[in-house]
Amino acid sequence: MRKFIKYIIVLASILVGSMYLLDSLYSWVYQNGAYRNKVMWIHDLKNENLDYIVFGSSRANNYVIPNIIHEKTGKRGLNLAIQASGPLEIKVAIKEYLKHNYTERIFIQVDHSYNTEKPDKTGQLSWIPYMVDDEVYENFKPYGKEYQLFKYLPFYRYLMFDSRLGYRNVLLSSLNKGLDYSESKGYTESTGTLKKDEPYKFSLVDTPNSHFLEINKICNAINIEVIYFTSPIYRPEGNFEIISNHLPKYYNFSNVINDKKLFSDPSHVNKKGAKLFTEVFIDSFFNNKSTKE
Amino acid sequence: MLFNSIDFALFLPIVFILYWFVFNKKLKYQNILILVASYVFYGWWDWRFLSLLLFSSIVDYSIGLQMDKTSNLKSRKLLLFLSLLVNLGLLGFFKYYNFFIDNFTTAFTFFGGTIQPNSLSIILPVGISFYTFQTLSYTIDIYRQKLEPTRDFIGFAAFVAFFPQLVAGPIERATNLLPQFFKKREFNKDEAIIGVKQIIWGLFKKIVIADNCAQFANEIFANHTSFSSATLILGVIYFSFQIYCDFSGYSDIAIGTARLFNFKLMVNFRYPYFSRDIAEFWRRWHISLTTWFRDYVYIPIGGSRVTRTKQIRNVFIVFIVSGFWHGANWTFIVWGAINALFFIPLLLSNKNRVNTDTIAANSVFPTFREITSLFLTYCIALFGWVFFRANSIKTAFEYIEGIFKGDFSIEMLRLERFSFELLPLILILLGIEWFSRNSEFPLCSAKPSYIKVGVVIIMILVFGSFSIAQDFIYFQF
Numbered sequence: 001m002r003k004f005i006k007y008i009i010v011l012a013s014i015l016v017g018s019m020y021l022l023d024s025l026y027s028w029v030y031q032n033g034a035y036r037n038k039v040m041w042i043h044d045l046k047n048e049n050l051d052y053i054v055f056g057s058s059r060a061n062n063y064v065i066p067n068i069i070h071e072k073t074g075k076r077g078l079n080l081a082i083q084a085s086g087p088l089e090i091k092v093a094i095k096e097y098l099k100h101n102y103t104e105r106i107f108i109q110v111d112h113s114y115n116t117e118k119p120d121k122t123g124q125l126s127w128i129p130y131m132v133d134d135e136v137y138e139n140f141k142p143y144g145k146e147y148q149l150f151k152y153l154p155f156y157r158y159l160m161f162d163s164r165l166g167y168r169n170v171l172l173s174s175l176n177k178g179l180d181y182s183e184s185k186g187y188t189e190s191t192g193t194l195k196k197d198e199p200y201k202f203s204l205v206d207t208p209n210s211h212f213l214e215i216n217k218i219c220n221a222i223n224i225e226v227i228y229f230t231s232p233i234y235r236p237e238g239n240f241e242i243i244s245n246h247l248p249k250y251y252n253f254s255n256v257i258n259d260k261k262l263f264s265d266p267s268h269v270n271k272k273g274a275k276l277f278t279e280v281f282i283d284s285f286f287n288n289k290s291t292k293e
Numbered sequence: 294m295l296f297n298s299i300d301f302a303l304f305l306p307i308v309f310i311l312y313w314f315v316f317n318k319k320l321k322y323q324n325i326l327i328l329v330a331s332y333v334f335y336g337w338w339d340w341r342f343l344s345l346l347l348f349s350s351i352v353d354y355s356i357g358l359q360m361d362k363t364s365n366l367k368s369r370k371l372l373l374f375l376s377l378l379v380n381l382g383l384l385g386f387f388k389y390y391n392f393f394i395d396n397f398t399t400a401f402t403f404f405g406g407t408i409q410p411n412s413l414s415i416i417l418p419v420g421i422s423f424y425t426f427q428t429l430s431y432t433i434d435i436y437r438q439k440l441e442p443t444r445d446f447i448g449f450a451a452f453v454a455f456f457p458q459l460v461a462g463p464i465e466r467a468t469n470l471l472p473q474f475f476k477k478r479e480f481n482k483d484e485a486i487i488g489v490k491q492i493i494w495g496l497f498k499k500i501v502i503a504d505n506c507a508q509f510a511n512e513i514f515a516n517h518t519s520f521s522s523a524t525l526i527l528g529v530i531y532f533s534f535q536i537y538c539d540f541s542g543y544s545d546i547a548i549g550t551a552r553l554f555n556f557k558l559m560v561n562f563r564y565p566y567f568s569r570d571i572a573e574f575w576r577r578w579h580i581s582l583t584t585w586f587r588d589y590v591y592i593p594i595g596g597s598r599v600t601r602t603k604q605i606r607n608v609f610i611v612f613i614v615s616g617f618w619h620g621a622n623w624t625f626i627v628w629g630a631i632n633a634l635f636f637i638p639l640l641l642s643n644k645n646r647v648n649t650d651t652i653a654a655n656s657v658f659p660t661f662r663e664i665t666s667l668f669l670t671y672c673i674a675l676f677g678w679v680f681f682r683a684n685s686i687k688t689a690f691e692y693i694e695g696i697f698k699g700d701f702s703i704e705m706l707r708l709e710r711f712s713f714e715l716l717p718l719i720l721i722l723l724g725i726e727w728f729s730r731n732s733e734f735p736l737c738s739a740k741p742s743y744i745k746v747g748v749v750i751i752m753i754l755v756f757g758s759f760s761i762a763q764d765f766i767y768f769q770f
Contacts, residue, residue, distance in 0.1 A: 001313065004485045007741050011489070014747045018754055159759040163508075167755050168714065 016154075023154035029170045030129040034178025036169045038082045039126035041181050042093055045078075048101040052077035052285075055093055056109025056231075057085045057123065058190070062268050063109070063231040065278045066185035073286040077103070079186035084122035086113045087211035092127060092139045094215055098222070099135075105225045106215075107285070110250075111233070111267075112202035114209060114243055118143050125164050128157045189271045194234055194263035202238040208246040216247075225249075227285065232257040232277055234266045256280055294337040296546045297499055304334065309553055313480050324451045324474055327554070331454035335420070338460075342418040345383065350450040352379050353428040357435050357442035357449075369436055376432035380425045387417055392621030420460035422618060426585055428453050431467035433589055440468050448474040457550035461543050463561040463581035466588075470558070478555040483739035488552030490736040490746060495545030497749050498538035502722055504758035505715055506535035514682055517692045521700035525692060529675050532682045534719050537566065540579070545734055564730050566723070567652050569666035571635045571673050572645035582618070586611050601641065608640060609633045619681070624689060628680040635673050651730055718756060 035041045038061075052075060054064045060081035069075055080093060090108060097103075113120070119140055130136045131150040140147045150157040158165050172178070212228070219226045229251040230240050236254045244250040257263075262273030269277055294300050308330045316322040336343050356376045360369050431449075434440035443449050452471045458464075513520055513528030520528070544561035551558045561581050568574035575583050587596075591611045597604050609630065616629020639645040652667070653659040659667065676693075683689035729735035736745060 001480050001482070004480075004482045007486055008489065010741070010743060011493075011746060011750070014743065015750055015754075018747070018751050022751070022754060155754065159754065159757070162758060162760050164760075 019155035029174050033173030034176045036173045037126040046100045050077050050103045051075040052105040053103045054079045054107045055090050056081040058083040059231050060109035061188050062190040063277050065187045068278045086116040086120035089123040091211040108228050110228050115205050190264040190268040192264040199235040199237040200233045200266040206242045230254045234263045294334050324448050328451040331456035334456035350453045354449045360435050361442045373436040384425045389621045423462045426464045457547040463559050484552045488549040491545045491549030495542040498542030500757035503535045503539035506531040521702045522698045523701040525695045568670045569648040572639045573648040624680050631677045
């Protein structure tokens with residue numbers, strides 16, 4: 001029995017040691033490899049001093065084209081919106097950017113996820129490798145004990161999200177098969193054409209969102225202007241107007257594009273739609289015209 | 294409780310420690326512990342069905358004792374009939390009631406009648422097909438006077454509910470497993486080390502191969518009408534490895550777990566994809582079920598010692614019943630019939646027992662002829678798997694039609710997630726199995742071999758599918 005117990009202890013040590021080593025390896029790749037997602041890019045941005053940054057979900061990522069803004073206004077900025085990000089993930093992204101960089105204005109896209117306080121199941125994924133970082137972890141900590149395991153149990157977070165953060169991503173990243181954001185300045189095109197012709201219904205509750213309040217506080221302290229906006233939706237039916245009760249600088253563009261051909265699905269525009277919306281965005285925020293809330 | 298769950302990872306060491314350190318003084322205590330642990334293991338899923346397990350145990354235990362009391366053949370036959378009626382009655386109700394009602398309704402409607410179907414919302418108790426056959430082997434063997442009935446109810450109930458193989462086999466014969474409950478069991482270091490390795494190997498097959506293949510196979514079968522021929526072929530190849538590694542992986546974990554308690558369960562899979570004909574395939578695939586049907590159905594109805602016509606009938610009966618055992622769906626019946634169709638030519642030409650040894654037993658690589666035989670046998674198995682996996686006969690035919698469309702673009706492989714790891718992983722598995730084909734499983738040795746086991750552990754961590762864990766397929770049977 002003693003020999004068997006010794007055998008089990010050795011195997012358990014191999015297991016724990018492997019988890020520790022693999023965790024270090026994967027984390028190293030996520031720190032140093034080619035970008036497999038935008039969080040890796042944000043994490044690498046250093047000493048940027050830009051005119052504006054756009055944050056939000058894919059509904060900002062697929063809508064605002066920084067290259068067009070630069071071409072037409074000379075303003076330098078980035079689209080740091082990340083697919084499926086909710087208010088919490090947006091806040092974490094802003095904090096991460098502001099650790100080593102500065103900007104004069106921050107644009108935040110808000111929409112039907114306005115009331116969400118909890119992490120988004122998909123949106124949090126890109127942040128999972130950075131959960132060992134205290135500053136990132138503190139944001140997620142109140143939302144479940146699993147985040148403790150992500151932080152303290154080596155490799156657990158990569159096991160639990162193996163299909164998105166596992167060896168495929170790590171291998172591709174280390175083989176330099178990453179995404180290049182430098183050309184597009186963070187904008188990603190949404191392809192396809194909307195087929196269904198149905199209204200997009202939602203209903204928001206008239207309460208403040210703690211994450212947006214915290215963002216306002218952080219940005220006010222360092223003199224950054226924060227502007228919230230809702231990007232276009234095909235046939236929206238809801239109450240976005242209540243957002244302005246809680247966010248001082250809020251612009252509702254949900255109705256500004258009505259042509260079905262400019263959408264890839266009800267809540268995302270295609271490239272043509274993005275070009276049109278970027279024009280609206282420039283007119284509203286960069287041409288010194290007065291804008292209506 | 295699933296073998297690949299945190300619950301089991303805690304449960305097993307607790308039972309192990311109690312078994313060897315607390316209850317090791319008396320055999321009876323160990324059997325009580327096994328019984329309690331097995332009921333906890335089963336009740337973790339749904340405690341209500343423990344009553345069925347207990348009921349089956351009481352019925353067969355009592356019938357066994359009654360059979361022993363009488364030498365009157367008529368009475369013994371009546372008792373056997375009662376055991377069959379109770380066990381198969383329960384199985385029939387829980388597993389096949391809705392199937393028969395639905396088909397009866399369809400047939401009645403087809404002939405112009407009107408009938409209100411009375412389908413019930415029945416939950417299939419996990420493992421009922423497995424433990425029913427196990428207890429039946431007990432009463433049948435007593436009837437045949439191959440086995441003495443036991444008077445120790447605890448030991449018998451522990452045999453019926455033995456947690457490593459309770460829910461998905463191997464389906465043990467009472468003649469093999471039951472006597473082990475009444476022999477003094479002492480800790481055997483070598484067996485325990487082999488057991489641990491077998492558990493790790495089983496987890497590798499389940500988590501790395503089966504669960505990864507499942508994601509691919511599920512997607513292809515669910516959207517078969519929109520995929521090319523090449524993708525459909527890949528889909529069924531992935532399913533073939535999913536079902537093999539899922540089920541044989543489970544068996545490995547079960548046998549390995551039993552070894553930790555010094556129980557020896559029967560081998561359930563012997564590298565079935567290294568078979569040179571379909572008869573050999575069936576000697577290597579789900580051996581505990583195949584031999585059960587051979588011993589308790591095929592031979593009693595005459596086996597091959599009857600006229601040619603009756604031989605063919607017997608083969609069809611066994612394969613169709615075996616197919617139906619898997620589930621209440623026509624697809625399983627057709628799957629059984631297809632295997633019978635491929636088996637019968639071998640039987641008629643007396644070639645069904647040609648390949649009884651291991652392929653290329655004395656050489657490293659197979660001959661060209663052996664490779665051809667392997668390939669053809671695998672293709673036959675694949676053809677059958679289409680019916681086994683499809684939700685309906687119609688879907689299976691659509692799938693096969695799609696394979697012969699002749700479009701060989703591999704669209705699924707373009708998806709980044711799946712593009713480069715699955716096929717090499719399967720090839721690695723086949724390579725490992727090929728070089729281990731003379732042993733029970735690839736890591737089967739009492740030497741600790743830390744490096745080999747360590748590599749397997751790392752492969753499980755790196756390549757395993759943890760986020761999309763799949764249930765064991767055979768739980769549904």
